[in-house]
Amino acid sequence: MSDIRDIRMQVMWNRLISVVEEQAMTLLRTAFSTSVREAGDLSAGVFNPRGEMLAQAVTGTPGHVNTMAEAVGHFMAAIPRDQMHPGDTYVTNDPWHGTGHLHDVTMVSPSFLGDELVGFFACTAHVVDVGGRGFGADGKSVYEEGILVPIMKFIDRGVVNRDLIHILRANVRQPNQLVGDFYSLASCNEVGHRRLLDMMSEIGLTSLDALGEFIFTRTREAALERLRALPKGTWANELTSDGYDDPVRLVAAVTIADDGVHIDCTGTSPVSRWGINVPISYTKAYAAYGFKCIVAPDIPNNSALLQLVHVTSPVNILNAERPAPVSLRHVIGHLVPDLVLGALTKALPGQILAEGAGSLWNFHMSFRPVAGKTGRHAEVLMFNSGGMGARPGLDGLSATAFPSGVQTMPVEATEQTGPVVVWRKELRPDSGGDGACRGGLGQIIEIEAAAGHEFDFSAMLDRTRHAPRGRDGGQDGAVGIARLDDGTRLRPKGWQFVPAGRRLILELPGGGGHGDPAKRSAEQRALDRLRGYVTVDAK
Template sequence: MDQIDEIRLQVMWNRLISVVEEQATTLVRTAFSTSVREAGDLSAGVYDAEGRMLAQAVTGTPGHVNTMAEAVGNFLDAIPPGDMAEGDTYVTNDPWLGTGHLHDITMVTPVFRAGALIGFFACTAHIVDIGGRGFGADGKSVYEEGLQIPIMRFAMRGQVNADLIRLLRANVREPNQVVGDFYSLAACNEVGLRRLGGMLDETGLPDLGALGDFILSRTGRAMRERIAALPRGSWTNAVTSDGYDDPIRLAAKVTVEGERVLVDFDGSSPVSRWGINSPMIYTKAYAAYAVKCVVAPDIPNNAASLAAVEVTSPPNVVNAPRPAPVSLRHVIGHLVPDLVLGALAGALPGRIPAEGAGALWNIHISARPVAGQDGRRAEVLMFNSGGMGARPGLDGLSATAFPSGVMTMPIEATEQTGPIVVWRKELREGSGGDGEFRGGLGQVIEIAPLDGHEFEFSAMFDRVGSPPRGRAGGAAGAAGRVALDDGTALRPKGWQFVPAGRRLVLELPGGGGYGPPERRAPEARAEDRRKGYVSGEEP
């Protein structure tokens, strides 16, 4: 290949990324659920005819993008290419074949050109409801957690599956939102398909073959070079999750050998009887993300870069077999990066940040009028973030969703979806761990039902019993806390009740500090006091 051809293919690669960005933008603009529209809890990408991910949209979570990279292959196993046709769109929410739990809907659309299958577009989004017990940890099996959709056709030759739509409406609490999001996902892929067709027409490329080979070969070579520069050996780490009723141990061994990084989760706690387990597809997604954050953050994320990280585990809480309950798989999955990064700290001292809040403090609220009063029923979902751990050389980011990367829904948008009021949402003073570099601050959030209403809520919180640890001599961040405004302590997980006239108070954990506190610069401490990040005088 001469230099002109390489330059041309690089331009086409950039053009392909713009196609998937427009694909994701379509999903954001047309989605019904605030989790998609406001928080960006989604993914979008383009794949070659073999189901290998070539490019992903920047908007999206690692849990969605990296699981979807594997999920498209599962669609190909279930529906052979010979059974596919133009106008088809396929769908599933199978936790083990899709993205880890029933609330995530994955859609895949084949791309044909001149009658030949040349690739796929895929997208994923978290919907507000999928029936069953609702979004929470209380289920004892996946059968209690909602409607399961096997890999099947959402549309055949352009005709939407009306039976599936009727089934959805009969099984969910918010049928208009859910069905609307299904159509939004299908439209997302359709926009990608059209823009890709225009790109191929303009460039004269017959298919994605040459471009795909260029993308994957360059990415694979770059990943191998980065891994070759790492020290050889194995390193271990363990993290404790609050669990549901008992603490959960997460253990990892990271091994660098040859041209790969191997992550093994042997030694983690057994499968939980509650819905906090993670299917392997989701655990792999966040393990690969953690490695890539340190080893190759600037290398594009696609099938070749993901293939350099191999993940293994016996059946346990991070490799939960069917039909284990997995609704809150993100609680365990979001702790996997801190777990893996902690192991890599042995190989790469001075390069790994302290632990952060990790798991999102999601809350699902089921609001209703008090008995005997008129009012409104609604399902409300909020994403909230604690503090990130301090970095070598920099303070941690406050109220930032790492590793998921989702945004917090604006209060105004959240209050429009149901009869609740968010009375307070502010940084939690002093919650970041002390150190040469301070951990990021958590938040304090107060939520109450509107007058004449009450609500139940599903708590999905962690780092209450086991706060984020500091690194290299830094102090731990503040532990989280869940209570009513009268001081009544509540559990960090499970469905609970907030009566009329009371407020729910969430105190989110802060990130751990990095380095010995006595090394923190005096001007940095003064700035902390000036901004109200800490209180009191210098000790």
């Protein structure tokens, strides 16, 4: 009988994952911001009444999912149980209680079966504008970076908080877009709630306790089995980011034990005066993800798995405290998996992929008509990806967002959002590091304002001075370049001006190679040249 019970539990677990996947797809279909509906920069999950994540949607990013898993506890601390009611939805974009910066809006909704609280649904989405300086690294504190919504009720027993809506509208550049995204997030949780009640009614469940115990027990046992098979000890790694004015040193010491993993970031550069700092929750999110990619890629992500990875750090750029500016926390945070993987390669030689572009090359453009002309004002956000590092036995993936997993926004969708023309978007030849396996290629992107317009450009770029490193004899990938079509070099971070008639050209970094280049076969090299990936063979 125990076998039949286990099968039933596994079926219900799969059903629960399908519930949160439909929850996420609702957000994807209804969002107003292109960062959500086109790039999938979101997360969705279901939690038990104790605030422990039972299941996450596959659609979404590790940074959002794993920080959201911690954020629900903050919501429960801020809103007592006796103030939670059916029809409620709670909201925040507090970087230290949510998912790391003001542009991420997190909503949590209690799920009631009758009068009994059976769980919570949570979702997060990156919105295009939250006011302030706009999306960029130039703020000197979080107070400059936009409007901060503390944990509060967005919907109270089915009634929308109109005062919050009015405040939002008065503080952002595109109020309809932001308010639309708020309603989209709330709808996302409502769909999850309805599907959960349908599931519980169909199966005859009155609580998720037994299913939750099954999920956590199976997850913990599977993860501990993987841990016991690993070598034990401590291994360290360092990685250098471009930073803003000065390079940033990232350090991690990874300790593997039978009962968990400890990652210590002592030695990392101090808190920056620019908006590239990372709240510790976001560092934890990507440190855990980097470890999971190697040790437990096939084990579903939930609280039981996340509890096995412990991250500590003194106050520094990977553990920035309020009110540090954190708008671009992803630029540094997306390098954390490569930082952790670099330590793991010393424990598991020959099994770890090379470094890749890491950070998204996303940028915000603020368009306006030139003086004396009529035209459109628009805020346009684009997400783009460089190349992944080569893997043992496989070439790196080109123009692929690792570790975030977000999609590149289609050119057609981008051009609909503002007076922008994308003249070129193609793979960048020779950008992948040579090796037995070649690093993935970056992209070349060429952008101009439509006739009669100019724009300011907020750069959020990295790997322009410090290339993704090859592994096990593989060569480094190419660094990225940001410039105008007249040759003017642009800074990798900060707001800059692109005059009318000038084109912005971005050459994204490629991934590092893996293994001795001498071991790459003549057939593979011929295919590289035929496809245009390589124009000149390595010497």
